[in-house]
Amino acid sequence: MLFQDYYMGYKFPEPQYLGAKYIHREWIDKYIPSDAKVALDAFGGSQSIAYLLKQHGKETHTNDLLSFNAHIGNALIENASEILSAQDVDLLFSPNRNPNYFSLMEQLYSGLFFTREDAALLDAFRSNVDCLQDKYKQSLALALMCRCLTRKVTMGHFAHTRALDYAANGERIRRNRSLIRPLRDIFEDLLPQYNSAIFDNKRSNKSYNENILELLPKLNNIDLVYFDPPYCDSHADYQSFYHLLETYVMYWTDKHFVNTIKRYDPKRFSGFDKKSTMIDNFHKLLSLAQSIPVWLISYNDRSFPDINTMTTLIRKYRNVEVIYKQYSNSRGGKGSVAGSREVLLVCKM
Numbered sequence: 001m002l003f004q005d006y007y008m009g010y011k012f013p014e015p016q017y018l019g020a021k022y023i024h025r026e027w028i029d030k031y032i033p034s035d036a037k038v039a040l041d042a043f044g045g046s047q048s049i050a051y052l053l054k055q056h057g058k059e060t061h062t063n064d065l066l067s068f069n070a071h072i073g074n075a076l077i078e079n080a081s082e083i084l085s086a087q088d089v090d091l092l093f094s095p096n097r098n099p100n101y102f103s104l105m106e107q108l109y110s111g112l113f114f115t116r117e118d119a120a121l122l123d124a125f126r127s128n129v130d131c132l133q134d135k136y137k138q139s140l141a142l143a144l145m146c147r148c149l150t151r152k153v154t155m156g157h158f159a160h161t162r163a164l165d166y167a168a169n170g171e172r173i174r175r176n177r178s179l180i181r182p183l184r185d186i187f188e189d190l191l192p193q194y195n196s197a198i199f200d201n202k203r204s205n206k207s208y209n210e211n212i213l214e215l216l217p218k219l220n221n222i223d224l225v226y227f228d229p230p231y232c233d234s235h236a237d238y239q240s241f242y243h244l245l246e247t248y249v250m251y252w253t254d255k256h257f258v259n260t261i262k263r264y265d266p267k268r269f270s271g272f273d274k275k276s277t278m279i280d281n282f283h284k285l286l287s288l289a290q291s292i293p294v295w296l297i298s299y300n301d302r303s304f305p306d307i308n309t310m311t312t313l314i315r316k317y318r319n320v321e322v323i324y325k326q327y328s329n330s331r332g333g334k335g336s337v338a339g340s341r342e343v344l345l346v347c348k349m
Ligand SMILES: C[S@@+](CC[C@H](N)C(=O)[O-])C[C@H]1O[C@@H](n2cnc3c(N)ncnc32)[C@H](O)[C@@H]1O
Pocket: 017, 018, 019, 020, 021, 022, 042, 043, 044, 045, 046, 047, 048, 049, 063, 064, 065, 066, 069, 210, 211, 212, 213, 228, 229, 230, 231, 238, 269, 270, 271, 272, 273
């Protein structure tokens, strides 16, 4: 067994995130060059591919525009050893002890996504996160609670207003008991998976929370970059699907909360969530990545812009090989349709 294969024994906790590449990781793994020492996951999301890079023993840099994803990066990529103890869990689930964390969740989301009791518990938990002494423990607590929230809500996102109806529907409860389980039960169930996913690959790994167009110019000496941008079809607007998680970790006080789902406003600027700006920003992205020798780009053959447009863009800078993976069912990620194909663009000098 090679030394670096050792880390393959660790297991990434299964995510529930639109477009997560967890189910494609073995396929993507075949194209990760073994000689790349420093790797960047530019649109890290659930961090499933950053974790794979860390498992390969690479110095792993990961990034996402959204803070709740960057907390997963702190907890599972940057963090080498901090785990949550039973004592930490007791502290997290104790009464609200910090007046800076008033009742935002209760005010916004009780009766919409959660019962008043659960929403108040979320406020208390959020206040207690700051009482944990270590920043990795804090991120781990937030990452885990965010995962509990996607379990507790039907469809695992917050772009619909049927959460409480569904949580009262016997058929749905039979399919997903988490809809009616106490948050602490779900948390304690998931905790061992998260704690045991934490390992030290003896590299200085880093999680960033920036727009990739601003981050790329600041990074040097990256050997490999993985780009998994939103597929600009019906599921590019991550901030509408996951607004509640971002509001929870940021505990916004300077935003408006709009529409029936109470999404924060204004949104963060992505540049990759609208057809009108997508192509220009791809141009910028690739031009900023010129010093990185190898690019792996995840794509889908139903996305905008189409594969031909993408490969024409890329050929200005790199040779590109287009690799297709046929979906065997409808779980292609990003709500993709059965029959659409996941694509990996392998781009080299
Ligand atoms: C397709 S998902 C990535 C999924 C990820 N590979 C995984 O396995 O979970 C795209 C991600 O890009 C992030 N994103 C959107 N615009 C961004 C930007 N300008 N800079 C950095 N991240 C961005 C979104 O928040 C979302 O998490």
